[in-house]
Amino acid sequence: MIGDLLPPGVAWAERFDDEVPGALYPVEEQVVAKAVPKRRREFATGRWCARQALHQLGVPPAPILPAERGAPGWPPGIAGSITHCDGYRAAVVTRLDAYASVGVDAEPDEPLPPGVLEAISLPEERAQLTGRPGRDRLLFCAKESIYKAWFPLARRWLDFTEARVELREGGTFSAEILVDGPVSGFEGRWLTGSGLLLAAVTVPR
Ligand SMILES: CC(C)(COP(=O)(O)OP(=O)(O)OC[C@H]1O[C@@H](n2cnc3c(N)ncnc32)[C@H](O)[C@@H]1OP(=O)(O)O)[C@@H](O)C(=O)NCCC(=O)NCCS
Structure with missing residues (x-):
């Protein structure tokens, strides 16, 4: 669905469930270690979506830790955005030389x-x-x-x-x-x- 909203040059991935294998790096696991299961699931699937989208840009998988005020800490040269609500998770990413930001x-x-x-x-x-x-x-x-x-x-x-x-x-x-x-x-x-x-x-x- 989200792909219908995005111009060329923005990569995306979405899920309607949390059935994603091995979604988190240990350092990401620590971020949600004390969170309720619902939060752990949405965080993990959001990261999985982000890595799927980054892969489309040729960016190798790496931890995506929360940075300033909860914004995802994207790899150098990348802008992106993550969302989740009941029954839906998505991430979009782009190279900073294509777009300054996405949300x-x-x-x-x-x-x-x-x-x-x-x-x-x-x-x-x-x-x-x-x-x-x-x-x-x-x-x-x-x-x-x-x-x-x-x-x-x-x-x-x-x-x-x-x-x-x-x-x-x-x-x-x-x-x-x-x-x-x-x-x-x-x-x-x-x-x-x-x-x-x-x-x-x-x-x-
Ligand atoms: C941060 C905020 C936008 C998140 O939206 P939400 O509908 O509650 O939740 P979503 O699931 O869609 O998005 C959560 C994701 O937003 C991202 N996010 C959080 N803080 C962020 C920030 N400061 N900047 C960019 N992205 C941020 C994170 O990736 C987060 O997911 P993660 O913690 O699993 O990585 C919202 O909680 C908020 O604080 N809103 C108030 C500010 C606002 O919207 N102002 C309106 C201006 S017109």
């Missing part, structure tokens, strides 16, 4: 819990959701994909209200970043299917 997010295709939309959106974003049931979680998904692409470039937090997202029917979105930083906007793509919402942004060089 992906997956969510269940279900409405947000009550009160969350107000916390993660601007009034004008809520206005565009009027008459579009089920799109509140898609807005959230797009924003999370933006954060994952933003953080490795800016190395600072981006609040949900610091990006103004316009979701377009047809599977695209754009975002205006409302604070100073290395990027003033993002262009992304989204899709729904198999009970999932997926969003991806790529930042050209």
Whole structure:
């Protein structure tokens, strides 16, 4: 599914289960050694997806440890992004000479819990959701994909209200970043299917 959102030059892998053999290096095992089984499984399958995608770029397998604020520590010259939600895991990677950053997010295709939309959106974003049931979680998904692409470039937090997202029917979105930083906007793509919402942004060089 995720491959439908990505331009040439971005490699990807996805799984709908956790049946992946020998997924983690010992040094990665230590990261989740005290985590609950669900977290251990999603972390391991995310790393497996990442190594599968890196292999497509010709990058040999190596540990991918969490780096600053939880962002994956990619090999030199690589940008990438990992996502997982119930029933889905994916990783995307690209060479930094092709794209400056990438971000992906997956969510269940279900409405947000009550009160969350107000916390993660601007009034004008809520206005565009009027008459579009089920799109509140898609807005959230797009924003999370933006954060994952933003953080490795800016190395600072981006609040949900610091990006103004316009979701377009047809599977695209754009975002205006409302604070100073290395990027003033993002262009992304989204899709729904198999009970999932997926969003991806790529930042050209
Ligand atoms: C970090 C965050 C985006 C993760 O999203 P999520 O939907 O909770 O979880 P996902 O499974 O999709 O993604 C988790 C993965 O994101 C990646 N990630 C975590 N922190 C990250 C960061 N600072 N930068 C980039 N990627 C990050 C990791 O790979 C993580 O998986 P791993 O720990 O197994 O390696 C989210 O928890 C968060 O903090 N959001 C608030 C910031 C935000 O979204 N602002 C909106 C700006 S418009």
